[in-house]
Amino acid sequence: MKLDDETQGMLAGEFGPVRQWAAHHQVTVGNFFDAEDLVPVGQAHIMADTEATGSSGVEFLEELAKAPQNQRRVRIPTITDPRGVDFNAYKRLKQTDGMVDLERRLIAAFEAFGVLMTNTCINYQTILPPVHGEHLAFGDTGVVIYSNAVLGARSNFEGGPSALSAALTGRTPRYGYHLEQNRVGTIHYEVSHQPRDLSDWGALGGIVGRRTDSYWRVPVVSGLKSVPNSDEMKHFGAAAASFGSLAMFHIPGVTPEAPDIAAAFGGNPIPKAEAIAAADFEAFYESYAARGDKVDVVVFSAPQLSLLEMEQVANLCDGRRIHSGTTLIAVTSPEIKFAADRMGLTKRIEASGAIVLEGVCFYQSYAREMAEANGWKRLMSNSAKLVNIIGGYGYKPTLATMEKCVDCAVAGKVL
Amino acid sequence: MPIVYRCHPGIGAAVTGTALVAEDNFSARYDLDRKKGVFSRPAHKLFGEDYRDKILVLNTAKGGVASAWMLREMVQSGITPKALVFNTVNTILAQGGAFADLTMVDRFECPNITTQIRSGDEVHIDPEKGEVTVLNRD
Structure with missing residues (x-):
């Protein structure tokens, strides 16, 4: 790869061991994909829920975060994907204090890097929408495909370590969807x-x-x-x-x-x-159909709900009561939750017995452990992404419209 | 004479191990019970199979960015495949392999590596050379 003098300096350790790690990671990945050089990026978006990082990932970040401030601060605006735990709701979901502790440690490490804890996978709707032609280092596959296809920005899927590397160097290897011919x-x-x-x-x-x-x-x-x-x-x-x-x-x-x-x-x-x-x-x-089955949990998540989706859930829940054997969960970003609180949408949804979560995403929130703790098996959602993923966590998923999902949550079974 | 398959230079150290093969895709988040070390998604062709210390030979990577973190967690926990062999990887698996220092190769000269290597084959991977060698068959 052709590397500029500053990147060579990072690789040589002139900017400290944190940026040296980042530059080395980027050169390894860049060589694997035959990247010619690194391209400057305008933002980084890091997927790093603790269910994915595990304790070893948290320890890795804590170790990097011990570096002096000038060696560890991110060089470009850097934001985060959903976390694993909503601190205001974890007990209702039977998540554990150990999960909360790990999340708090991870947040402290990221804040030491200067990362903004946006905790969202709809940053293109709520934080700073990418612009046509802008090079980015985004995590979360849904964020990347929306930014590339709908907005004309340029990003590959950047896993957490790679997005963090881009945040620390301000660059990313130029391969894949950074190149015109691959688009x-x-x-x-x-x-x-x-x-x-x-x-x-x-x-x-x-x-x-x-x-x-x-x-x-x-x-x-x-x-x-x-x-x-x-x-x-x-x-x-x-x-x-x-x-x-x-x-x-x-x-x-x-x-x-x-x-x-x-x-x-x-x-x-x-x-x-x-x-x-x-x-x-x-x-x-039909591949997800399960008529007559008891519904354990109905989830609106993956991606997090926009304000308009929150309003749709509120409209469908008005004047109704979720079945006592079913849990209905609606998940959104912290910014949208704030707006939903202000506009009375959260109150309307929760009046039905449903739960509104912020800053998390269902499958990134220790879904297997929640299933075991709550006895959940049959899950309904209007998210095709979620029904695709959640089978791997031991759930039996069913896909239906939001309207039908709420009807089933009220009935307690698949209608 | 061992059978040698040429591929793009990869990531990680040279390793030898037993292959576990399927013409299916891979995501550490979607497909695995990482505590038990088995494939846990019922629709996966390796559902129920133990992947610990195996050389996984699969088609490509699916979805999720989480695998970038998870491969390192798997390596550090010891409940991990020994290496990953794909027809093509997406960016996440390559990034995860680099972060975890887990051996990984892809982009073979043959059109479909999952039809060439069989489960149970003894396989040697040399990522630097870009070679995968089946040791137990001619």
């Missing part, structure tokens, strides 16, 4: 069934993700009759990233790098489209 469409889908609600958009993302099935392929989705809003794009992208490890897509006429289908494929021949029809949506939902 053009490589596979074409034609949709003949129009998504109607958020779970449909997630299902479409899941179908596209499953079929595309590679970080390095870029789907182009045509045939959509309406322009999806930010929440619809959020669910589509998060599911595509989850099911297929995708980091980029184009919707001709909608996403900024695809004013038309020819541009979506970068002027290359347009491939024959694979059809996505109503039957594909039906099969997708």
